[in-house]
Amino acid sequence: MGQSASELDFGNIMQIVRNTSHDGEEKIRDRIVSNIYARAEELAERVVTKSQTRNLDRTIDNILTSPILGFPIMLLLLGVVFWLTIQGANVPSSMLAEGLFWVEDRLTDLFMYLHVPTWLDGVLIHGMYRTFAWVVSVMLPPMAIFFPIFTLLEDLGYLPRVAFNLDKLFKKSGAHGKQSLTMSMGFGCNAAGVIACRIIDSPRERLIAVITNNFVPCNGRFPTLILIASIFMGGLAASTYSSAVATSVVVGLVLTGIAVTLLVSWTLSKTLLRGIPSSFTLELPPYRKPQIGQVLVRSLLDRTIYVLGRAIVVAIPAGIITWILANIHIGDMSVIAYVANSLDPFASLLGLDGIILLAFILGLPANEIVLPIMFMAYLSEGAMLELESLSVIRDLFVSNGWTWLTALNVMLFSLLHWPCGTTLWTIHQETKSSRWTILSFLIPTVIAVGVCFLTTQLVNLLGIL
Amino acid sequence: MGLTRQSFGAASLREKFAISTKSGQKIIALAGNPNTGKSTVFNALTGLNQHTGNWPGKTVLQAQGSFYYLDQEFVLVDLPGTYSLLANSIEEQVARDFICFADPDATVVITDATCLERNLNLVLQVTEITERVIVVVNLLDEARRKKIQVDLGKLEQELGVPVVGTVARSGEGLDDLKQKIYDLAKGRINPKPTMIKYDIRVEECINTIEPLISELHLGRLNTRWLALRLIDGDMTIIEGIEQYLGVNLSDSFKSEVSLEWAKVQVN
Amino acid sequence: MTKDFPLYRLHPGQNGIVTRLSxxxxxxxxxxxxxxxxxxVVESIRKSPLGDPIAYGIRGAVxxxxxxxSSQVFVRAKNS
Structure with a gap:
């Protein structure tokens, strides 16, 4: 009773299978699937009774995916989400900042009372604690508002409608229709967006989705965009409209990100990842009444706290390192000033300065710490400020030579630059390829540098400033 | 007469699926179409006792969790949400392989009460593979809102497997579900699912092939179902048999098979 | 019996019956x-704002x- 005998059996069977289902597998499969569905239909007829009701889903879809209103509503919803986030985050942000900096003062008192050496006081309070306080007060309020609203839209079933509306653009870009879904996931966290790309079967289209996911700003970058939009762009308008102006700027940036996503997808599908879009079907599930309580708990626990925790874990060592770099001197210059100075010539081509560029570089582990590093680096050179309100931040930036062009470039660079460390690591995990990981780093970086360079040169040329 | 196969037990099979179990635990597979509230059921049953990873060798997310009911601990494995088990995507293959090769103590299929017909397609495919099936008709609240009524008793009678109605989001019906899972996994109930009758042409093919397959003694694998897959030209099932049942098929046989497969997958 | 045509040519609001797949x-x-x-039976429900894709009602799902x-699915019009 050896192996050969059994192989023979199986071979025989396959032979007989071929003979019996001679008219080709395609037709036999059609018959099998038809039979199963026929049985399902019969069963459903016997057990389900429907009374005719007005189909509310259809009515909602008539509006949300209408040829005329579909796109304006998407834009409007995007705007409303950001407006609520910007408007709502303002007050709790400054309250948190006030509270946390009050604690800082008490800690300083305590350290003085304990005669803690100045350097340790510096590392722990100005380095570690202050960065922590910044990350929490800048990040927590927008996230605690944005995530629940976003989860709510997700729960309602709106995201597939977005995919339905946008699909043609993705198809034209040679990308998979589900890329608009993975893109939406990127709003929360790009690493999560990259993992979500698994829903795309074709390797070519999955890679495109992975590489371009970074062009939607994740929650680590939102607070940066929102803060800068609020203090610079919002500040340009009368205070009644400032939130509205800031909102339009953020919406504009998101649209820019989507445009770049489509453009890069198109370019990739014409060059490195050539091919035609694979077959695609999208279910538009019924709208569901979301469980408000669950949405709150889930978005706060699973997303907000998780992301904030990650930010803090990265921010604390980064804060310490930055403080040390700002306080160790080479000659009469701190290490930070030294590095920033050497980056200055290149950075100024992009309409940035050395410190901004350095902050983005040091922010590689997590985008959340880019702003706190900027604050610390600027502060280490000047008077000690307690950044309790937006106007103080604005003053700090302006006194360091920022103009609205600098602000615009910082936002563009933040939107388009390299993915954070976690995302890169995830890309490597998902693609198992160093080549694609490196490209995922290089493509956004080149685009960010190029866009900022062109913007700056254009503005200078036109002499708008 | 049978195929030579390496000795295998349930334990080693479960290792191949990266399912960590302690002795005495019962394995429950959770299947269902996308958007049926499958993950709500999963979360409701397992609470915080869950962890996620990947299916071995696949970039498909695997979630498993555990819960106690009465004196029994259960490991719940959340399969990818699929419309079918005909292995047209990696997700479908993963779900199918788990149900047919990992030998779960019960397979729970979550369906959407508002869209039962489409969901029954999957249910019928699962009951072809295994008898130990529980069908959950979820989202009954949505169905009520849309004035859709489902006769659960009749469905149970027609399918020949236990049917539970739930509103997973509010917890309605979940105790009943746990009780049914318990009863089924403990062998207190033995469902006899009603088989699908195919048209004469297909049934003829099955009648020719099935006796030959039963001579191979492939353990718990359902012979009628396997016959259907072979007739269907589904060569991923051959891969599955090799990989999970430790059966070695000769190279010449495999190349013959892959040739056939290539014809089917012209794309 | 009327001639069959590709599914995408079914007008929104119309029903069709699948005749074959190409x-x-x-x-x-x-x-x-x-x-x-x-x-x-397939119902053409709506076109996306940009004209493609098109949403269909198929066995209770959209x-x-x-x-x-949809150009590889052929239907004939169903008078309902």
Whole structure:
């Protein structure tokens, strides 16, 4: 009773299978699937009774995916989400900042009372604690508002409608229709967006989705965009409209990100990842009444706290390192000033300065710490400020030579630059390829540098400033 | 007469699926179409006792969790949400392989009460593979809102497997579900699912092939179902048999098979 | 009996009955899995704002298909 005998059996069977289902597998499969569905239909007829009701889903879809209103509503919803986030985050942000900096003062008192050496006081309070306080007060309020609203839209079933509306653009870009879904996931966290790309079967289209996911700003970058939009762009308008102006700027940036996503997808599908879009079907599930309580708990626990925790874990060592770099001197210059100075010539081509560029570089582990590093680096050179309100931040930036062009470039660079460390690591995990990981780093970086360079040169040329 | 196969037990099979179990635990597979509230059921049953990873060798997310009911601990494995088990995507293959090769103590299929017909397609495919099936008709609240009524008793009678109605989001019906899972996994109930009758042409093919397959003694694998897959030209099932049942098929046989497969997958 | 035509030419609001699939291989298998077997009633529900894809009512679910796929499904008009 050896192996050969059994192989023979199986071979025989396959032979007989071929003979019996001679008219080709395609037709036999059609018959099998038809039979199963026929049985399902019969069963459903016997057990389900429907009374005719007005189909509310259809009515909602008539509006949300209408040829005329579909796109304006998407834009409007995007705007409303950001407006609520910007408007709502303002007050709790400054309250948190006030509270946390009050604690800082008490800690300083305590350290003085304990005669803690100045350097340790510096590392722990100005380095570690202050960065922590910044990350929490800048990040927590927008996230605690944005995530629940976003989860709510997700729960309602709106995201597939977005995919339905946008699909043609993705198809034209040679990308998979589900890329608009993975893109939406990127709003929360790009690493999560990259993992979500698994829903795309074709390797070519999955890679495109992975590489371009970074062009939607994740929650680590939102607070940066929102803060800068609020203090610079919002500040340009009368205070009644400032939130509205800031909102339009953020919406504009998101649209820019989507445009770049489509453009890069198109370019990739014409060059490195050539091919035609694979077959695609999208279910538009019924709208569901979301469980408000669950949405709150889930978005706060699973997303907000998780992301904030990650930010803090990265921010604390980064804060310490930055403080040390700002306080160790080479000659009469701190290490930070030294590095920033050497980056200055290149950075100024992009309409940035050395410190901004350095902050983005040091922010590689997590985008959340880019702003706190900027604050610390600027502060280490000047008077000690307690950044309790937006106007103080604005003053700090302006006194360091920022103009609205600098602000615009910082936002563009933040939107388009390299993915954070976690995302890169995830890309490597998902693609198992160093080549694609490196490209995922290089493509956004080149685009960010190029866009900022062109913007700056254009503005200078036109002499708008 | 049978195929030579390496000795295998349930334990080693479960290792191949990266399912960590302690002795005495019962394995429950959770299947269902996308958007049926499958993950709500999963979360409701397992609470915080869950962890996620990947299916071995696949970039498909695997979630498993555990819960106690009465004196029994259960490991719940959340399969990818699929419309079918005909292995047209990696997700479908993963779900199918788990149900047919990992030998779960019960397979729970979550369906959407508002869209039962489409969901029954999957249910019928699962009951072809295994008898130990529980069908959950979820989202009954949505169905009520849309004035859709489902006769659960009749469905149970027609399918020949236990049917539970739930509103997973509010917890309605979940105790009943746990009780049914318990009863089924403990062998207190033995469902006899009603088989699908195919048209004469297909049934003829099955009648020719099935006796030959039963001579191979492939353990718990359902012979009628396997016959259907072979007739269907589904060569991923051959891969599955090799990989999970430790059966070695000769190279010449495999190349013959892959040739056939290539014809089917012209794309 | 009227002649059949590709599914994408079914006007929104109209119903059609599937007569055949011209798709081969994986695409055919996926379309079958959606329930698009011969004799199935399909309703064209709406076009996306940019004209493609089109959402269809298939066996109780709303499923959007791109023209690439829906041109491989043939239907004849159903008078309801």
């Amino acid at each position: 798709a081969e291989g994986l695409t055919r298998r996926r379309l079958l899995d959606l329930g698009l077997v011969v004799g199935t 499923i959007a298909l791109r023209k690439e796929e």
